[in-house]
Amino acid sequence: xxxxxxxxxxxxxxxxxxxxxxxxxxxxxxxxxxxxxxxxxxxxxxxxxxxxxxxxxxxxxxxxxxxxxxxxxxxxxxxxxxxxxxxxxxxxxxxxxxxxxxxxxxxxxxxxxxxxxxxxxxxxxxxxxxxxxxxxxxxxxxxxxxxxxxxxxxxxxxxxxxxxxxxxxxxxxxxxxxxxxxxxxxxxxxxxxxxxxxxxxxxxxxxxxxxxxxxxxxxxxxxxxxxxxxxxxxxxxxxxxxxxxxxxxxxxxxxxxxxxxxxxxxxxxxxxxxxxxxxxxxxxxxxxxxxxxxxxxxxxxxxxxxxxxxxxxxxxxxxxxxxxxxxxxxxxx
Ligand SMILES: [Mn+2]
Numbered sequence: 001x002x003x004x005x006x007x008x009x010x011x012x013x014x015x016x017x018x019x020x021x022x023x024x025x026x027x028x029x030x031x032x033x034x035x036x037x038x039x040x041x042x043x044x045x046x047x048x049x050x051x052x053x054x055x056x057x058x059x060x061x062x063x064x065x066x067x068x069x070x071x072x073x074x075x076x077x078x079x080x081x082x083x084x085x086x087x088x089x090x091x092x093x094x095x096x097x098x099x100x101x102x103x104x105x106x107x108x109x110x111x112x113x114x115x116x117x118x119x120x121x122x123x124x125x126x127x128x129x130x131x132x133x134x135x136x137x138x139x140x141x142x143x144x145x146x147x148x149x150x151x152x153x154x155x156x157x158x159x160x161x162x163x164x165x166x167x168x169x170x171x172x173x174x175x176x177x178x179x180x181x182x183x184x185x186x187x188x189x190x191x192x193x194x195x196x197x198x199x200x201x202x203x204x205x206x207x208x209x210x211x212x213x214x215x216x217x218x219x220x221x222x223x224x225x226x227x228x229x230x231x232x233x234x235x236x237x238x239x240x241x242x243x244x245x246x247x248x249x250x251x252x253x254x255x256x257x258x259x260x261x262x263x264x265x266x267x268x269x270x271x272x273x274x275x276x277x278x279x280x281x282x283x284x285x286x287x288x289x290x291x292x293x294x295x296x297x298x299x300x301x302x303x304x305x306x307x308x309x310x311x312x313x314x315x316x317x318x319x320x321x322x323x324x325x326x327x328x329x330x331x332x333x
Contacts, residue, residue, distance in 0.1 A: 001091060002101060003046075005031045005084035009065060012073040025082055025308075026072035032085040032109070039081030040311045041114045042068065043105055047090030047098050050124025050165035051288075054158075056256035059290035061090070063303075064119040066291045070304030078312035085109060085116075088128075095163055099128035106132025110282065115314060117307055120287035122256070123156055126168035126241050129285045131175065133239055136282075138179075147184040147235030148172065149228070149275060151268060152243035153191040153213065153259050155199045157206070165256070165288070173206055186231045188224075188271065189213050189246035189263045213246075216263045224267070225274055232278045240275055240284040242306060244299055251302055254294025265302070269309060276313030284310050 010029040015022035032041050044064030052058045064087050071082075088105060090098035102118070106129055109116045118129050130148065137144040150156070150169065157173075158166035169185055176183040187203070187210040203210060209231055216224060232238060245255040248262030275281055286303050294300060 001089045002105065003087045003089050005086040007031060007084065009068040010072045010084070023076040024072065025074045025076060028076060029072070029082045029084055032083040035083045035112065035114060036081060037113045039083055039114060040314070041083040041085050041109045041116050042071070043085045043102070043109065043116050043118045044068070044087030045098070045102050045118055045121035045125045045128065046087045047095065047121040047124065049090050049093060049095040049122070050163065051122035051256050053095070053162060053164035054122075054166040056122070056165060057290060057293060059292035060120060060122045060256065060288055062291050063121060063289035066297070066300040067119045067286070067289060067303045067307065070297070070300045071307060074304060074308045078315045080315065082311070083114065095124060099124065099131065099163070102128030103131035103135055106283065107135035110136035115311070116283055117311060118283070118285035119307070120285060120289070122165035123152070123243050123287040124163060124165045124168055125285050125287050126150075126156070127163065127171045129241065129283060130168075130172045130239055133237065133283050134175065134179070137237065143179070143181050145182060145184070145236040147186065147232060147238050148241065149231070149238060150185070150187045150241045150243065151189055151246045151263070151271070152187055153189050153194050153245050153257070153262070154243065155187055155190065155195055155203050155208070155210070157199055157202045159198075159202070170202070183207070184231070184235050185209070186228065189216060191259065191261060193260065194257070213259070213261050213263050216267050218264070218266050221267055221270060224271065228271060228274060232275070232280060236280065237282045238275060238278060238280040240272070240281060240310065242284070242286045244286065244288045244303060247302065252299045254290050254299030255288045256290055272306065272309055273313050276310060276316065281314055
């Protein structure tokens with residue numbers, strides 16, 4: 001079920017004495033019905049059925065509301081237009097229907113020329129998000145070459161007879177195989193102690209590129225950036241998905257499965273910046289905030305910070321993407 005945007009969530013401080021420079025996101029946000037051609041659109045996926053089915057701690061259903069409240073107070077910097085498309089609400093056990101509805105909504109926003117930033121929900125959001133990008137790209141002359149970059153402690157490649165928050169990337173691999181699309185999956189932040197040997201074997205069989213949490217330290221950042229840049233060069237479109245349990249538990253306590261180690265923001269943020277600067281990012285989502293388990297809204301805050309970084313970074317990235325295209329053209333000449 002699609003719930004229209006609740007603009008009452010977009011409230012916050014007003015620094016009326018500061019004029020234009022004092023504006024915050026709540027002063028920009030408008031319902032998507034008023035969207036112009038450019039801009040980012042916030043889409044909520046109010047669902048944690050996948051988390052329950054995966055034997056996790058439910059609560060992520062309310063995350064879109066909590067993240068919006070944090071986004072509302074962000075200062076306006078690089079972003080231009082922020083729209084809200086409302087929430088897909090998952091009724092009872094109807095996960096597959098909700099994922100399908102999300103796919104339709106995401107595809108419509110992409111068709112309209114907008115950049116969707118989806119707020120999960122459990123990581124089952126990823127299958128709906130990806131399917132939406134797939135629908136948008138369907139019918140192009142070339143098979144869609146989509147790179148998936150997942151910042152996550154988990155592969156989420158579980159082999160099950162039902163969909164859950166642990167299965168989305170195996171579902172996507174099947175989806176790609178059926179459509180005769182390549183499956184380009186890069187998973188960053190994997191914990192050796194949170195994935196079974198079966199999952200490592202499946203990742204290997206599927207040609208997944210992964211890096212472990214312990215290999216994602218600041219002194220290895222340069223090499224990581226080289227690896228991710230090479231991955232991005234092989235694809236035409238990028239889908240970035242962030243599972244908040246990739247972060248240390250002190251930074252992101254409000255998740256179903258807090259990380260024993262995690263990857264620090266010092267490493268996560270430059271990676272996100274590089275992804276945004278590629279000019280190829282079409283879609284992003286942020287999954288697994290569980291407001292019931294959060295402490296002083298730390299996790300909601302970090303989710304909003306990352307969402308803001310992606311939306312602003314992408315605006316800058318478009319400029320850099322155009323620049324790169326121009327440089328490529330000059331080299332050809
Ligand atoms: Mn995860």
